Amino acid sequence: MSELRYSLAARRDLRDIVAYIAEDNPRAAIAFGERIERACLRLARFPRLGTVRSSLGIGMRVFSVGSYVVYYGPVRKFCNTGIDWK
Template identity: 45%
Template structure:
């Protein structure tokens, strides 16, 4: 199973959206968080979910639709989610300024490469 990490802006959106929903409808917040957990579990198993398209702004990025939300991610040994947003915000550009600033993967143990 692959690791699935969040870029800082994706993590920030996830937390702020959960907080906003919790203030207005706690049940909706729990559903949102569960959908995001399930999406991460799915991406950990199948990193080619969603779709790639020439219209996506970064070469190699894929897009996964999860309910009312759009997740943009890079597949690979470690799946990196670079953006999460509500579908109504789908025209918001994918942040490229922090592409290399993902959660740090755990350092390898002695003897691992």
């Protein structure tokens, strides 16, 4: 399994998203954070699950988690979350 590392931007995004959700529903916020973490661990184990997005950079991929998209690069071994509404 590849090593999982979150970029600084990913940590900030995830913290902000969880805090926003927690304002209305703390349980949902915890569940969301856990869902993202499980998805990222799965991507570390199976890095080719996501869709290639070479327009974002060499080796970059994306993977949907609900209404959010995880951006990651298996070569650099990081998981970057971002808000990208469908």
